[in-house]
Amino acid sequence: MRNLIIFLGLWSASVFATDFPMIIDPVVSATPPGAKVTAGYLTLVNESDKDIIINGAYSPTIAKVEIHLSRIKNDVASMEKLDSVTVKSGEKLEFKHGSYHLMLMELTGPLKENDLVDVILSTSIGDMLIEMPVKKPGMHTEGSSHGEMSKDDKAKMAIESHENMKKDGDMHTGQTKTVH
């Protein structure tokens, strides 16, 4: 975990690396032609002893990124913008299909499979940059029938990959870093 956080300035060096939530499986849905919006999904794991509030999101390449909540109530699908979400201490928060998601808006061109989208989450302990790979919709979603792993498997895999990174010092895959 510690290795995954890159300090870009002296200011952020004062923040303990372990305070930042662990990011598991960040992914953005590739867009069908003409789509002006798409969704981003990820799981945040807060291993610190403080709640972390996500106050917003932005991106250097996407005009607008918002935190949204999809709901299906009485068979009607609706969506609302949230000002903030809290990842409680010792808990995880899933951004997933039919629930919380990052809404990437005002797209000027298609997002294709294997593209990478940088999204910055503004949190109560600083900003964190997440590199989100683009995948075809439905190939990565909760409960889809395409060989989904269980949450425990995912968490285990994420921890393993972190361990491997520690070993070989690879900072490039699934990285999490603080930015100003």
Next chain:
Amino acid sequence: MLLIACVAIAAGVFAGSLRIGDKSNNASSDQPTEQHAQLSKIESQLENSTLFPDDFKSVPPFSLLQAGNKPLTEADLKGKWTVLFFGFTNCPDICPITLAEMNGVVTQFANETLPMPQVWFITVDPARDTVEKMTEYVAYFNEEFIGGSGDLTDITELTRSLGIVASYTASSSGDNTYSVDHTASMLVIDPELRVRAKLNAPHKADTIAADLKTLLTNFN
């Protein structure tokens, strides 16, 4: 699977013997009871769908547009099973995932003797979703899917008659855009235009494929 078949046969035999008994006792209420028993039997096999009675509702005449600005009408439903889904392309989560799951259903029908129902995605937001846009959008998920648009009045008439909800709400993003709340389930229309069932959300390819096979097997 074999077990289900055995249970079904047993249930059929049992229902058959009951029917004979019913006829001798009370002929007037025989038919509804029989239909009810038959529907209950099918419904019990469905994983995440709601079954409607035979005379529940039929798709009324309508006039929309499909690829190449060709008409899309009730005539295009005749003779085929259809899965009908209403949504819009500015929908980032529910709509694309649902269509992706429907593509998964197509894969599961590939080795079936039963025909894959046609899949229609009709916009409830024609102001932003032109027929060209709908055509491109659905083709991204599957070339065979049909995208439909048209006049808002015509679309509203169709959705209302089918009990589909579309409600336009100001976007909470604070700009001048709007969002559309809409029915999440999909309708299953039979080759004679009867609304047979509703595939309930959340949509998953495995469940939808299983339920469509149950419907097609029982009503073909």
